[in-house]
Amino acid sequence: MTEPLYSHIQQLLPGTSIPRKEMAHFFKTISIQKDTLLLNEEEICDTIYFVNKGCLYLFYHDNDQKQVVHFALENWWLTDYKTFCDGKPAVYAIAAMEASEITCLSRENYEALQLKFPFMALYFNKIHERAYGAALFKQKTFATVSKKDFYNHFRNTYPILIQRIPDEIFASYMGVSPEILQTLKDNYIS
Numbered sequence: 215m216t217e218p219l220y221s222h223i224q225q226l227l228p229g230t231s232i233p234r235k236e237m238a239h240f241f242k243t244i245s246i247q248k249d250t251l252l253l254n255e256e257e258i259c260d261t262i263y264f265v266n267k268g269c270l271y272l273f274y275h276d277n278d279q280k281q282v283v284h285f286a287l288e289n290w291w292l293t294d295y296k297t298f299c300d301g302k303p304a305v306y307a308i309a310a311m312e313a314s315e316i317t318c319l320s321r322e323n324y325e326a327l328q329l330k331f332p333f334m335a336l337y338f339n340k341i342h343e344r345a346y347g348a349a350l351f352k353q354k355t356f357a358t359v360s361k362k363d364f365y366n367h368f369r370n371t372y373p374i375l376i377q378r379i380p381d382e383i384f385a386s387y388m389g390v391s392p393e394i395l396q397t398l399k400d401n402y403i404s
Contacts, residue, residue, distance in 0.1 A: 215234050215237055215238045215241055215317070216241075216243055216264075216266045216315075216317055218264075218266040218267070218288065218289060219241070219264050219266065219317050220232060220234055222264075222289045223334075223337055226337055226340045226341075227333055227336060227337055227340075230333050232333075233331070236330075236331075237327065237331060237334075240319065240323040240326065240327045241317050241318065241319055241323070242317070242318045242319075243266065243315065243316070243317045243318070244315070244316060244318065245313070245314070245315050245316075246268075246310050246313070246314050246315075246316065247310065247313050248310055248311070248312050248313050249309060249310060250309065250310045250314075251307065251308070251309050252270070252308040252309065252310070252316075253293075253294060253304050253306070253307055253308040254304065254307050255274060255275065255303075255304055255305065255306065255307050256303045256304060257303060257304050258297075258301060258302070258303060258304070259293060259294040259297040259298045259301075259302075259303075259304040260298070260301065260320055260321045260322075261293065261298075261318050261319065261320055261321070262291055262292070262293040262298060262318075262319050262321075262324060263286070263291065263292050263293060263308070263316045263317070263318055263319075264289075264290075264291050264316060264317040264318075264319070265286050265287060265288050265289065265290050265291075265292070265314060265315075265316055266288065266314075266315040266316060266317060267288060267314060267315040268288070268310060268311075268312040268313055268314025268315060268316070269285060269286065269287050269288075269310070269311040269312045269314065269375075269378055269379075270285070270286045270292050270308055270309065270310055270311065270314060270316070271283075271284065271285050271286070271308070271309060271311050271383060272284040272285075272286075272292060272294065272306050272307070272308055273306060273307055273308075273309070273386070274305060274306050274307065275307075279386070280383075280386055281386055281389075282383050282384075282386040282387040283306060283387070284349075285311070285375065285379065285387070287375060287378075291341050291345075292308060293308070294306040294308070295342075295345075298321060301321065311378070311379065311380070311383060312378065324338075355367065356389075361388060361389075361390055361394065361398065362398055362401070364388060365388065365395075365398040365399075365402065366402060368388075369402060381395055381396070
């Protein structure tokens with residue numbers, strides 16, 4: 215188990231004794247290059263990823279255009295939650311936006327880990343609560359504010375992330391063309 219993952223568990227479950235060595239064999243940590251595809255649409259989704267270093271993103275293709283749905287920076291988990299739980303083909307793809315170090319947890323190990331260490335079920339529940347809340351907030355924000363206001367909100371809320379995301383990927387996430395994104399950037403007022 216990596217130090218970032220261990221620290222993240224401690225942060226969300228303060229005071230919990232974490233048997234690091236006993237848990238280590240459930241996880242596999244790898245380094246990947248920028249643009250590495252971890253999951254293709256239609257493949258079986260059987261892994262959840264923790265970002266130790268770098269950034270991943272979740273997307274799908276629509277009319278040969280990449281539609282970005284979500285990002286995962288350091289200390290964030292990412293998978294295709296729609297299909298991770300049922301073992302069906304993925305509806306999303308996952309790729310590395312940057313060279314990254316990630317910790318992988320297979321579905322089988324995810325379940326076994328929680329059975330052997332019940333506090334991990336609480337940990338993952340906290341992760342999923344946060345992710346679900348963020349997804350609902352994004353959905354509401356997309357539906358109720360202008361693209362300009364969304365851009366300003368995102369830039370003010372995630373100033374470091376916005377610097378790391380390539381324009382074409384962020385434009386896709388916002389649902390605008392790169393030209394419109396450039397206009398929003400040019401008109402940004404902090």
